[in-house]
Amino acid sequence: MTEFLVVGGNGNVGRHVVDQLLDAGHTVRALLRGQARVPALEREGVSLVVGGIEDGDALARAMRGIASAYVATSDEEGSVAAFETFLQAARSHKLDHIVRLSALSADPQSPAMLPRRHGEREKALERSEIGWTHLQPTWFMQMMLEYAPGGIIAVPGGQGRIPWIDTRDIAAVAVAALTEADDHLGQTYELTGGVPLSYHDLAREMSAATGRSFEYRDIAPQDYAAAMREQGHPESYIALLLELYEGIAADTKAQLRLGVQEALDRQPISFARFCRDHAEELVRQL
């Protein structure tokens, strides 16, 4: 079976990419910075290279003998330059396919920071002459596992709706792209769940699945910013989040996209099923 490189195997999507590749009988090499899942990954037989995508030595060890990679990173300042370093190494190791976790609305011309940084990395990948597949998901259902401390979702989201997606679906598209590359090379998959849900809808579904009480409090953007500041988040990150919530509150993020259906020929996982599958973890926040 083929060996695939996974970058971001600790992450919300990457952990499922690792699991699904192993379940399908493939071999996985993971490039990791954080130690969070190292023992679990070692138990699963994943070979580990410690380092980030800006670390040339780690990249050389991670890429030797590899043809295809899944890549997810964060979006902080420097992430575009770091991805260019990754691409240079990928070219010199003759990788022929990179499946990259991007985001819906990625656009190098966007005035908003997050879509712009994703768009710039997508364009860099397209220019690299390495085969590519872009995954452009909306917000992850898995965020709800930490989103409601004490049972309260307190964000400035108004009545806006999002067709939240389960990261297991994103991972399934990534795995299809890695393992059946001919069907997915050069494709951009816009990925959402099947139904746009407001924060009130989320709280209702979480309560129904767990038998416990979850509620949504639509707080003012300045109160949200103050709470984030108190938690020690940097101003640039707070600005990025405020920008995102402004769009949500204006209900600009509700449109359904069909990437899951196109890539996998099935419907996306519903939020009700996500809540049932993660009921214990949801309740841990209370």
Ligand SMILES: NC(=O)c1ccc[n+]([C@@H]2O[C@H](COP(=O)([O-])OP(=O)(O)OC[C@H]3O[C@@H](n4cnc5c(N)ncnc54)[C@H](OP(=O)(O)O)[C@@H]3O)[C@@H](O)[C@H]2O)c1
């Ligand atoms: N959260 C959402 O709802 C959402 C929605 C749409 C798109 N996205 C996009 O998905 C991506 C992942 O976001 P997330 O919130 O899901 O974060 P996450 O799960 O924490 O994933 C980030 C992963 O990237 C790895 N990573 C970060 N910088 C790296 C570097 N320089 N070198 C190697 N690995 C690096 C981290 O590895 P270590 O643990 O080893 O440090 C971590 O596993 C972001 O680009 C985000 O814009 C997120």
